[in-house]
Amino acid sequence: QTTRYSIAVSITAAVTWSLSSLMHDCWGTSGHAMVSTSSSLMKSFTTKPTAQKEEVESTGIARAFQRFEGGFPCYPGEPHLMDLxxxxxxxLFQRPMKVGSTxxxxxxxxxxxxRSPWLKDDKKRxxxxxxxxxxxxxxxxxxxxRDRSKSFLFSLLRHPTKRIISEFFHFYVGTHNVEP
Structure with missing residues (x-):
């Protein structure tokens, strides 16, 4: 039991350290993402910092990204439940593990x-x-x-320690009856 607990603590510490290092490397003093945009993947996920100090002061809500001004991105989908x-x-939902994604x-x-305008259309039932x-x-x-003008990409975040503990209990304790 002690060995398993030590492994879980070590994994948690490693993940926390990695995320802390990543945050230190990627976040500037303004609180906006300053991730390198050398690859097309990173360009897809970053936004330009904006001066939103007045909005934060007036509303009390801090935003790291610009508001999404487009309408709801509804384009004809597939008739089956999920497409891979x-x-x-x-x-578009980037779905991480153990963050409430289900x-x-x-x-x-x-x-x-x-939001589908086609649900009542007999031809596209x-x-x-x-x-x-x-x-x-x-x-x-x-x-x-992705086409930024025709898509809305989002994800969820969870504290890394709570996430790894949840993953450990879900995949090891719950699935394999490992003692915590």
């Missing part, structure tokens, strides 16, 4: 169905708005090739 192929338009997938699917919400890397889903 990459998408370059629509409602709940968010339910929200994404509900939005994709309720059951068509929903195009969306992607599977586990996997942004690279495998080709989000770097």
């Amino acid at each position: 192929s990459p998408a370059h338009e629509g409602f 709940t968010m997938v339910g929200v994404v699917l509900r939005l994709a169905h309720s 059951g068509r929903k708005c195009k969306n992607r919400a599977m586990h996997g890397s942004a690279l495998s889903m080709e989000y770097d090739k």
Whole structure:
């Protein structure tokens, strides 16, 4: 038991250290992402910093990214529940493990169905708005090739220590009956 606990603590410390190093390297004093934009993938995920001090002071809400000004990105989707192929338009959810993503997938699917103008069309019965919400890397889903004017890309975050503990209990304690 002590060995397993030590391994979990070591993994947690390593992940926390890695994320701390990454945050130190990527975040400037202004609080906006300053990630290198040398690759097309990174260009897909970064935004230009904006002067939002007045908005934060007036509303009390801090924003790291510009507001999404486009309408709801609803494009004809597939008739089946989930498609595993990459998408370059629509409602795109980068789904990390153990952050509440299953709940968010339910929200994404509900939005994709309720916002679809094709649900009542007999010829396109059951068509929903195009969306992607599977586990996997942004690279495998080709989000770097997405059309920014026709897509909304988002994800969820969770404190790294809580996330690794949740993953340990889910995949080892719950699945393999390992003593915590």
